[in-house]
Amino acid sequence: MADTTDRPEGAVPEAATVTVDYPGVPDIGPLEDDSLESELMTLNMGPQHPSTHGVLRLELKTDGEIVDNVRPHIGYLHRCFEKHAESLSYPQVVPFTDRMDYLAAMNNNLAFCLAVEKLLEVELPERVEYVRVIMCELNRIASHLVSFGTYGMDIGAFTPFLFAFREREDIFDLFEMTCGARMLYNYIWVGGVSHDLPPGFTEKCRAFLDKFEDKMIEYNDLLSHNKIFIERTANVGVLPLEAAFSYNLTGPNLRGSGYRWDLRRDDPYSIYDRFEFDIPIGSGEMGQLGDCWDRYMVRIREMAESAKIIRQALDQIPEGDVHKAVPRNVRPPKDVECYFRSETPRGEMGIYVISDGSNVPYRVKVKSPCFTAIAAMNDLCRGHYVADIIAVIGSIDIVLGEVDR
Numbered sequence: 001m002a003d004t005t006d007r008p009e010g011a012v013p014e015a016a017t018v019t020v021d022y023p024g025v026p027d028i029g030p031l032e033d034d035s036l037e038s039e040l041m042t043l044n045m046g047p048q049h050p051s052t053h054g055v056l057r058l059e060l061k062t063d064g065e066i067v068d069n070v071r072p073h074i075g076y077l078h079r080c081f082e083k084h085a086e087s088l089s090y091p092q093v094v095p096f097t098d099r100m101d102y103l104a105a106m107n108n109n110l111a112f113c114l115a116v117e118k119l120l121e122v123e124l125p126e127r128v129e130y131v132r133v134i135m136c137e138l139n140r141i142a143s144h145l146v147s148f149g150t151y152g153m154d155i156g157a158f159t160p161f162l163f164a165f166r167e168r169e170d171i172f173d174l175f176e177m178t179c180g181a182r183m184l185y186n187y188i189w190v191g192g193v194s195h196d197l198p199p200g201f202t203e204k205c206r207a208f209l210d211k212f213e214d215k216m217i218e219y220n221d222l223l224s225h226n227k228i229f230i231e232r233t234a235n236v237g238v239l240p241l242e243a244a245f246s247y248n249l250t251g252p253n254l255r256g257s258g259y260r261w262d263l264r265r266d267d268p269y270s271i272y273d274r275f276e277f278d279i280p281i282g283s284g285e286m287g288q289l290g291d292c293w294d295r296y297m298v299r300i301r302e303m304a305e306s307a308k309i310i311r312q313a314l315d316q317i318p319e320g321d322v323h324k325a326v327p328r329n330v331r332p333p334k335d336v337e338c339y340f341r342s343e344t345p346r347g348e349m350g351i352y353v354i355s356d357g358s359n360v361p362y363r364v365k366v367k368s369p370c371f372t373a374i375a376a377m378n379d380l381c382r383g384h385y386v387a388d389i390i391a392v393i394g395s396i397d398i399v400l401g402e403v404d405r
Contacts, residue, residue: 040068045389047076055400056393058377062386070381070389072374077404085364090116090190090330093364098184100366101402103146106139107344108402109188112364114269115340115351116190119332127320128192129271134205134313135178135187137306141212142171143345144299151296151394152223155232160223167215170208177201191326202314209307216304224300233296234287237380237392241290247376250369251347252302253396256282256295263343275312277305292395299345299397331359346370346397366405370398 045058055076061069081100085093097112098105110132117124149164172182179187179195187194223229239249244257254261262279264272280301282294334357341350347369356362373396380392 043386045386055404056374056398058389058393060381060386060389065385065387067381067384067386067389070378072377074374074400074403077400079401079405081405082364082366085361087360089359090332090361093361094189095184095186098186099401100368100405101143101344101346101349101370101399102184103399104139104143104345105183105185106135106187107143107342108349109185110136110270111340111342111344111349111351113188113190114342115338115353116330116332118338118340119336119353119355120190120327120330122191122325122327124191125320125322125324126271126318127196128322128325130313130317131193131197131322132188133270133272133275134197134310134317135175135193137309137313138171138174138205140306140345141303142168144303145171147299147345147394147397148219148223148296151397152229154390154394155229157223157226157229160219163215163218163222167208167212170211174201174205174208177204189326190330192322192324196322205310205314209311213304213307216300219300224297230286230293232388232391233292233395235291236287236384236388237292237295237395238288239290239376239380243376243379244290247379248372249347249376250372251343251345252295252298253347253369253373253376255280256298256395257290258282258284258294263341263348267341269340269342272309274316275309277308280305292391295395295397329359331357333357341367344369346399346402347373349402366402368402368405370400370402374398374403 040061040063043060043062045060047054047057057073057076059071059073060067079099081096084096088096094109094112097108100108145164145168149161152158152160175185175187176182177198178201179185181187239253239257241257241259244254244259249257250261258281260279260281263269265277265279280298282289282298284291284294285297286293332355334355337352337354339350339352341348348367349369350367352363352365352367353361354363376396377392380396381389384392
């Protein structure tokens with residue numbers, strides 16, 4: 001029976017389908033979802049960017065706000081360190097090592113000097129070993145303080161930067177009273193150090209450690225356990241342990257993925273085997289194991305372990321002459337070579353030296369932990385928002401002076 005429901009004239013029944021023909025337009029049928037293709041956009045992040053400091057360019061391929069591919073472009077700080085080393089005497093190379101990882105110059109000095117001392121087979125005075133450990137661990141704390149402060153500032157928290165530099169200045173005061181320099185030191189020499197610890201250093205260093213250990217609680221309250229900071233870093237930039245191995249990552253970036261490896265304990269050099277300290281690792285405490293928060297927290301906890309080492313070294317340091325083993329002329333035997341690695345704040349730094357018997361190295365090659373870390377940027381960033389790239393860069397804590405050299 002026909003529908004007799006009253007309705008306005010010309011109205012279409014609900015079940016009816018209206019078909020409109022457009023003359024000259026072919027019927028292509030319904031569109032499939034996969035027929036709509038989007039084009040990736042190229043976005044340059046840096047070098048003119050507050051978080052890349054004019055020394056790094058990241059070429060991003062993005063699908064809207066989602067990162068599809070990251071290609072780092074380096075070389076903005078290239079200064080030909082390795083080539084310069086071929087025309088300098090061994091002691092003259094040491095100031096150049098300051099300028100690779102300029103936030104951890106003491107550790108760079110130590111890495112190069114240990115390699116040359118291995119060539120020379122030099123036996124160091126006990127006091128020299130202790131002084132070096134104290135200085136390098138103070139520099140490790142200072143380096144991690146910069147990482148802590150700048151990471152918070154990159155994400156939007158300015159106050160941690162001020163707090164971090166307050167304690168960093170105390171460490172610089174200790175360096176200045178020892179060797180006269182606050183950032184680039186040329187302090188650790190082949191066979192010794194440039195200056196012995198001055199009177200009053202031990203007391204001032206202990207006072208700093210007492211204050212600093214209380215400030216660690218302040219740092220965690222201010223940033224580490226801040227809800228916004230956790231949301232910006234947890235489950236972001238996750239690096240599985242297998243990927244960390246494949247990129248040959250070391251230092252906090254490897255330990256952040258849950259692997260307990262530190263050259264100071266697992267392949268000890270100098271006198272690190274005499275000290276008791278823990279190796280912090282990531283545990284997925286706030287998100288997935290190996291995320292940005294884990295890498296950040298490893299560095300925070302490492303500062304407390306460095307303070308433990310310094311206290312033990314101050315308690316055990318013997319008397320002695322720090323210049324006793326400094327050679328008048330550094331001239332390793334001919335046709336010998338060596339590779340030495342040490343644990344810097346950013347990971348394993350390797351120094352390869354070849355001697356031709358003169359007082360000038362035939363070849364110096366550096367293995368940089370920051371270079372291997374930056375190689376992992378694509379895996380760390382793929383699938384995240386563009387805004388998350390800043391959190392990833394800060395979490396791997398790279399210094400481009402060491403990458404470019």
